[in-house]
Amino acid sequence: MSRLILFSFVLLFGVSCISNKRITYLQNLPENEPIGLDEFIPFAEYEKNYILQPFDVVDIDFASANEELTKAFEFQGSRNMRMGGAGMMGAGDMFFLTGYALDSEGNVDLPRLGKIKIGGLNEEQAKLKVQEAINEYFKDEVYVRLRIGGIRFTALGEFSSSGTKTILKHRATIFDAISMAGESNILAKKNKLFLIRQYDGGSKIHQINLNDRALLASPYYFIQNNDILYLEPMKIRQFGNAENFSASLGLIISVTTSLLLLFALVTGNL
Structure with missing residues (x-):
């Protein structure tokens, strides 16, 4: 025994x-x-610089001494949503709601500027490309900020x-x-x-x-x-998850011990 x-x-x-x-x-x-x-x-x-891909979401913001210029290049209310809604939903979600999604060909569609291909570029290169497009549209200085939402x-x-x-x-x-x-x-x-x-x-x-x-x-x-x-x-996962693993092992050992004890009784080894 x-x-x-x-x-x-x-x-x-x-x-x-x-x-x-x-x-x-x-x-x-x-x-x-x-x-x-x-x-x-x-x-x-x-x-080091992530390359933008189709369907990525980027946040593009504009700043200028002339506030009316910047309003012309953003969707209505998007800036207010970023400022007021981030605390309620989390900044990561706000980028999806207020940012710009690249299409299947890597283009981003901006108000007044139309489609600009930024897929295949990193953040800094994409920012410069949008900056060049807006400089052709306005003589006044407009600053562009482009970033990935985390x-x-x-x-x-x-x-x-x-x-x-x-x-x-x-x-x-x-x-x-x-x-x-x-x-x-x-x-x-x-x-x-x-x-x-x-x-x-x-x-x-x-x-x-x-x-x-x-x-x-x-x-x-x-x-x-x-x-x-x-x-x-691990393969041992089949016996149970981390929370019930000890209980599963206890059951296995109990059954094994009972079978061995029964075998010993039947064969007369006890």
Whole structure:
């Protein structure tokens, strides 16, 4: 009987134990050169200026000493909505309501100026192109401000709060995104975070290892607008989620122990 109890405890330990190596962020993995504490880690080459794509939403605002000029170039009430409605709905939503959406060909349709192609340009290049268009329309100086309404990304899989999120920054790391989506639970494969990134004319899937300290020098350390993050669950997930996992294991061990005890009684080993 003592052997049966010992076997049950060994089974419980073996099934329920998840190694810290699978759940700890930013480790020095054996296959990589170790990165010590306080060691300087230069950023990898990455696209610092997001390239505008079809269906993106940009906020375009105008300023001039002549207030009547600026009113001619914005939709009625959009400025008041930005000032008064941001507190009620959140700044990220206001960009969608008051901003300008690029069409399928990358054009933005502005009052009086008509369609201007800014797809394929970064923010500064797009701003200059709109500035050139308005300078041809008016001799008076009109200042143009163009920006993306934060970094929008989608989190799916083993996050505590999945869905589409908006980080109101011009630059954000993968850990900013994870923090906003809710840190992944213990049953997530932190070595298999899939990043689906939009490129000109298509998408690519990249795999990220959150356990790896070398991630800090990866070109995917910084997220971009329209990124999709999918965090895969461990195979052990089939036994239950993080909240009921212990209860599921307890049930499995109880059933196993009962079957072993019954077998021992039948075979006369007790």
